Amino acid sequence: xxxxxxxxxxxxxxxxxxxxxxxxxxxxxxxxxxxxxxxxxxxxxxxxxxxxxxxxxxxxxxxxxxxxxxxxxxxxxxxxxxxxxxxxxxxxxxxxxxxxxxxxxxxxxxxxxxxxxxxxxxxxxxxxxxxxxxxxxxxxxxxxxxxxxxxxxxxxxxxxxxxxxxxxxxxxxxxxxxxxxxxxxxxxxxxxxxxxxxxxxxxxxxxxxxxxxxxxxxxxxxxxxxxxxxxxxxxxxxxxxxxxxxxxxxxxxxxxxxxxxxxxxxxxxxxxxxxxxxxxxxxxxxxxxxxxxxxxxxxxxxxxxxxxxxxxxxxxxxxxxxxxxxxxxxxxxxxxxxxxxxxxxxxxxxxxxxxxxxxxxxxxxxxxxxxxxxxxxxxxxxxxxxxxxxxxxxxxxxxxxxxxxxxxxxxxxxxxxxxxxxxxxxxxxxxxxxxxxxxxxxxxxxxxxxxxxxxxxxxxxxxxxxxxxxxxxxxxxxxxxxxxxxxxxxxxxxxxxxxxxxxxxxxxxxxxxxxxxxxxxxxxxxxxxxxxxxxxxxxxxxxxxxxxxx
Numbered sequence: 001x002x003x004x005x006x007x008x009x010x011x012x013x014x015x016x017x018x019x020x021x022x023x024x025x026x027x028x029x030x031x032x033x034x035x036x037x038x039x040x041x042x043x044x045x046x047x048x049x050x051x052x053x054x055x056x057x058x059x060x061x062x063x064x065x066x067x068x069x070x071x072x073x074x075x076x077x078x079x080x081x082x083x084x085x086x087x088x089x090x091x092x093x094x095x096x097x098x099x100x101x102x103x104x105x106x107x108x109x110x111x112x113x114x115x116x117x118x119x120x121x122x123x124x125x126x127x128x129x130x131x132x133x134x135x136x137x138x139x140x141x142x143x144x145x146x147x148x149x150x151x152x153x154x155x156x157x158x159x160x161x162x163x164x165x166x167x168x169x170x171x172x173x174x175x176x177x178x179x180x181x182x183x184x185x186x187x188x189x190x191x192x193x194x195x196x197x198x199x200x201x202x203x204x205x206x207x208x209x210x211x212x213x214x215x216x217x218x219x220x221x222x223x224x225x226x227x228x229x230x231x232x233x234x235x236x237x238x239x240x241x242x243x244x245x246x247x248x249x250x251x252x253x254x255x256x257x258x259x260x261x262x263x264x265x266x267x268x269x270x271x272x273x274x275x276x277x278x279x280x281x282x283x284x285x286x287x288x289x290x291x292x293x294x295x296x297x298x299x300x301x302x303x304x305x306x307x308x309x310x311x312x313x314x315x316x317x318x319x320x321x322x323x324x325x326x327x328x329x330x331x332x333x334x335x336x337x338x339x340x341x342x343x344x345x346x347x348x349x350x351x352x353x354x355x356x357x358x359x360x361x362x363x364x365x366x367x368x369x370x371x372x373x374x375x376x377x378x379x380x381x382x383x384x385x386x387x388x389x390x391x392x393x394x395x396x397x398x399x400x401x402x403x404x405x406x407x408x409x410x411x412x413x414x415x416x417x418x419x420x421x422x423x424x425x426x427x428x429x430x431x432x433x434x435x436x437x438x439x440x441x442x443x444x445x446x447x448x449x450x451x452x453x454x455x456x457x458x459x460x461x462x463x464x465x466x467x468x469x470x471x472x473x474x475x476x477x478x479x480x481x482x483x484x485x486x487x488x489x490x491x492x493x494x495x496x497x498x499x500x501x502x503x504x505x506x507x508x509x510x511x512x513x514x515x516x517x518x519x520x521x522x523x524x525x526x527x528x529x530x531x532x533x534x535x536x537x538x539x540x541x542x543x544x545x546x547x548x549x550x
Contacts, residue, residue: 001022001023001026002022002209003021003022003182003209004021004022004023005021005022005023006021006022007019007020007021007211008020008021008022008025008205008206008211008212009025009055009058009211009212009213009214010211010212010213010214010228011054011055011213011214012214012216017213017227017228020055025058025059025062027125027126028059028122029058029059029062029063029066030063030066030126030128030129030132031059031063031121031122031123031124031125031126031127032059032060032062032063032064032066032118032121032122033063033064033066033067033126033128033132034121034124034125034126034127034128034129034132035063035112035117035118035120035121035124036063036064036067036069036094036121037067037128037131037132038127038128039094039112040093040094041064041067041069041093041094042068042069042093043067043068043069043135043138044068044069044070044144045069045070045092045093045094046069046070046072046090046091046092046093046147047064047069047070047071047072047092047093047094047095047096048072048074048083048086048087048090048092048094048095048096048097048106049061049064049071049072049073049074049095049096049193050073050074050075050076050078050083050095050096050097050098050102050103050105050106050193051076051096051097051098051099051102051114052076052098052217053188053189053191053192053197053214053215053217054098054114054214055214056098056114056115056118056119057098057114057192058192058202058214059118059122060096060114060118061073061192061198065145065146065164066132066135066136067132067135068135068136068138068139069094070090070144070145070146070147071145071146071147072086072090072092072146072147072148072149072159073146073148073192073193073194073198074086074149074193075191075193075194075515076098076102076193077514077515077516078105078515079105079515079516079518080104080105080107082151082157083105083106083107084107085156085157086149086157086159087106087107087108089149089157089159089386089387089388090147090159090386094108094112095108095111095112096111096112096113096114096117096118097111097112097113097114098113098114098115099113099114099115100113139164140164141163141164141165141168142163142164142165142383143163143164144161144162144163144383145162145163145164145166145167146162146167147159147160147161147162147386148160148162148193148194148195148338150338150339150521151521151527158385158386158388158391159385159386159387159388160338160339160382160385160386161382161383161384161385161386162195162341162380162382162383163383165379166341166379166380166381166382166383167199167203167341167380168203168207169363169379169380170199170340170341170342170343170344170361170378170379170380171199171203171204171207172207173361173362173363173364173378173379173380174200174204174343174346174361175204175207175208176361176362177346177348177361177362178232178308178310178332178346178348178349179349180204180208180210180232181208181209181210182208182209182210183210183231184208184210184211184231184232184307185210185211185212185213185228185229185230185231185232186201186205186210186211186212186213186230186231186232186233186234187212187213187215187221187224187225187228187230187233188201188202188212188213188214188215188234189215189217189218189221189235190234190235190236194338195336195338195341195342196234196236196312196313196336196342196343197234199341199342200234200310200312200342200343201234210232213228213230218239221239225301225302225303225306226300226303227303228303229303229304229305229306230302230303230305230306231305231306231307232306232307232308232309232310233302233306233309233310234309234310234311234312235309235310235311236311236312236313236314237311237313237314237315237316237317237320238314240309240311240316240320240321240324240331241316241317241320241443241446243301244320244323244324244446245446245468245471247297247301247323248446249446249471249475261292261293262293264289265289265290265292265293265294266293266323266326266327267326268282268285268286268288268289269286269289269290269294269325269326269327269328270322270325270326271285271286272285272286272326273325273326290328294326294327294328295328297327298327298328298329301327301329302329306329307330308329308330308331308332308349309324309329309330309331309332310331310332310334310346311331311332311333311334312333312334312335312336312342312343314525315417315436315440316331316333317440317443317444318354318355319444321333321354321355322354330349330352332346332347332348332349332352332358333346333347333356333357333358334346334347334357334358335357335358335405335415335417336380337376337401337403338382339381339382339395339396339401339403340376340378340380340381340382340401340403341379341380341381341382342380343361344360344361344364344366344376344378344380345357345358345359345360345361345364345366345415346358346359346361347359347414351414353410353412353414355416356410356414356415356416357414357415357416357417358414358415359413359414359415360378360415361378363378363379364376364377364378364379364380365377365378366415367400368407368408368409369402371421372406372407372408372418372421373402373403373404373405373406373421374403374405374406374407374415374417375400375401375402375403376400376401376403377399377400377401381396381399381401382396382401384396404420404421404422405417405419405420405421406418406419406420406421406424406434418434418436418437419434419435419436419437420436423435423436423528425455425456425457426456426457427455427456427457427458427459427460427461427500428457428458428459429459429500431498431500431501433453433455433461433500433501434501435452435453435455438451438453438461438463438493438497438501438503439451439452439453439463441489441493442463442465442486442489442490442493442503444489445485445486445489446468446471447467447468447471447472447477447482447485447486448465448466448467448468448486448489449466449467449468449512450465450466450509450512450513450526451463451464451465451466452464452465452526452528452531453503454532454539454542458543459543460500460502460504461500461501461502461503461504462503462504462505462506462507462539462542462543463490463503463505463506463507464506464507464509464531464535464538464539465486465506465507465508465509466508466509466511466512466513467482467486467508469510479508482508483508486506486508487506490503490506504542505542506542507535507538507539507541507542509535509538513526513531517534518530519531519534
């Protein structure tokens with residue numbers, strides 16, 4: 001093996017980071033594969049893998065594949081009802097769970113637990129080398145590797161079938177456009193049950209020979225960034241939004257002089273990256289700003305070595321993206337789907353444009369249909385939805401994945417996502433409204449955790465908003481102050497909108513949406529219909545006895 005005893009994965013054990021080498025990972029993966037074979041798992045069997053991110057999870061994922069079986073990952077927060085549907089559709093014959101609580105959701109009498117059964121397999125070491133060798137030599141690139149379930153924002157879970165070649169080829173395409181190599185180190189926290197984290201943090205690290213630190217979760221990221229000092233990292237926009245909000249809150253509490261210094265330094269950073277050919281005065285200004293403010297801020301926020309973030313999964317507000325570029329930590333927005341094996345396009349350090357998701361990866365074709373829907377043909381395109389030919393025929397046509405996203409290319413070939421096709425709605429006045437840009441506008445308020453725009457068939461547009469009640473409490477803000485702050489954001493947003501799409505009223509909710517309550521999809525997208533039904537009374541109250549002009 002090329003890297004041998006060099007570290008591949010790091011995990012926390014008793015508060016200390018422990019390294020696992022490439023050789024050790026190979027040994028332990030083959031040990032798990034041996035255990036699965038001894039347990040009766042056959043070639044082509046589907047194996048449920050449910051649990052939080054861990055080194056054990058990775059052993060099991062690759063061990064399942066080494067045994068010639070098919071990994072069916074399930075998000076550990078899924079309800080027993082969702083798990084039952086996935087088991088039924090996949091026809092899974094075996095399951096591995098991280099603990100008794102997650103195991104209880106799986107409708108099998110016997111579920112292998114990571115702390116006991118998997119640990120025992122690993123302790124025994126590989127015992128089925130010959131059988132594993134025969135099974136692995138028989139695997140072909142087009143053979144099914146994994147079934148990843150996604151419900152979108154409506155309906156039952158659909159199993160996205162991804163072949164071995166899907167993951168390898170799209171991973172190689174991503175590595176080709178990003179300057180990453182075996183000297184890079186990544187902090188990994190996105191759920192491995194979804195393709196974003198599993199492919200971009202784990203599979204890619206194996207392709208480019210990097211090292212991965214397995215995070216304990218989003219609440220520990222600030223501490224782990226300082227400890228690990230990663231050079232690259234992936235995340236959904238919410239993490240960047242919270243980091244930005246924390247910085248802005250800290251700046252608000254400083255003296256006027258320090259606020260002025262901060263604002264000047266951020267301005268210098270923005271002027272520097274916007275200038276195609278910065279002159280000597282601008283370069284000197286930026287060096288001073290970097291020494292006084294930007295470099296210490298980078299160190300505190302990211303550990304000081306981060307070269308760039310990759311952002312995906314949702315839209316990111318421009319001011320947040322610009323803020324990180326200004327401090328010297330570029331955020332590179334990308335886009336993809338489970339159905340395309342994660343990302344198919346991305347901004348890069350050399351080719352970047354704000355408010356876009358960049359250009360297609362090598363080997364990927366993207367086109368925009370007449371109705372604005374984005375279509376994708378590439379090496380990551382799924383084989384289909386498992387045992388669901390009707391859904392497959394709807395999304396996969398003539399080799400193109402119909403994404404359901406609406407977008408357009410600019411004159412230089414950068415793709416911009418403008419909305420979800422199914423999220424567009426028509427008001428009672430017959431006007432179409434795209435809710436996502438409105439929700440992005442509302443989310444510029446750092447007090448908000450979530451915003452959902454309402455208005456399908458209604459006389460005007462309203463919104464459900466979820467404040468960050470804990471943060472507001474820390475700032476000493478009561479409900480009236482929160483409402484006033486959000487109203488100011490609404491007024492500023494409305495000033496740039498057509499009259500038919502302005503937000504007339506909003507309602508504060510006391511908690512965020514959750515997957516357990518059926519309000520978020522398996523990809524953690526908001527299920528608009530489910531939320532609208534759950535909060536029907538609050539929504540109707542925003543229309544009862546009111547006219548558009550009231």
